[in-house]
Amino acid sequence: MADGPSVAARDDLAGVVDLFGWLTRAELSRALSELAFKQRTEVDENAIDAAIDLAVAEYALVPAPDGALSGDADATDGGTDRAAAGTGEGGTALAVGPAAFPTLPEGAEDLPHILDVPDRGVDRETLADAVLAQLREEAVEAINAGDAERLETLADVTYDVEAWAPVDVDPIRTRILAEVDE
Structure with a gap:
């Protein structure tokens, strides 16, 4: 995203994930692309990937094992089911991590309607x-x-x-x- 550092900020990423409970990496990438579109900025897939990588490296987002996930992934990531959500680069399930202070970027409140992700939860323990x-x-x-x-x-x-x-x-x-x- 050319002008979207606020969309790519780690706490904004955590806010988007928190909105859903958990998201696959591919779903989060799509959500950020949708936000960029809503904000009339260009999508830079490399910047999105780098922002997600940084959020994971800094523990703002953490890979979630299947045992911590409830709810199924839907067609937004190609129909991946929950059992497969934790596998593959795009299918890695991400949850809000300990270093995050989740915030919602502008326009994020519409994402549940745009992505049509089912109810999901995370077993914190x-x-x-x-x-x-x-x-x-x-x-x-x-x-x-x-x-x-x-x-x-x-x-x-x-x-x-x-x-x-x-x-x-x-x-x-x-x-x-x-x-x-x-």
């Missing part, structure tokens, strides 16, 4: 367990790679996760901070 596992995995990868910048981001995310869900992130945070302080 199952999602929190998946996010904790992802955080552990990414911390190990960043430690092994010596990626101090990523470790600092992940350290910040541990505080967000702790406020977002009743999970114990202290062991992960302690390990990350030990690496950052070296």
Whole structure:
């Protein structure tokens, strides 16, 4: 989207996802394209992909395992059913993550009518367990790679996760901070 940084902002992305409970990556991309059209801006698919990737990297959006999802995907993503929603690049199910402060971009209130997505929900406990596992995995990868910048981001995310869900992130945070302080 040429002039749409507000549409592509991570909290706006989270707001769009929050409107539905969860969306596949392809559905979110379509929603952002629809918003750009409503706002009379051009669609830049690469910018949309980059915005989604950044929101996922920053834990504003998180991949949701099938066990955390209720409701079925519909024809907006090619008829993918819930069991397949978590597979493939376009079918990855995304939910609002711990680092998000969901906001609705201008015109987003019309998206449920435009996309015609069925009622959906997310089991927060199952999602929190998946996010904790992802955080552990990414911390190990960043430690092994010596990626101090990523470790600092992940350290910040541990505080967000702790406020977002009743999970114990202290062991992960302690390990990350030990690496950052070296």
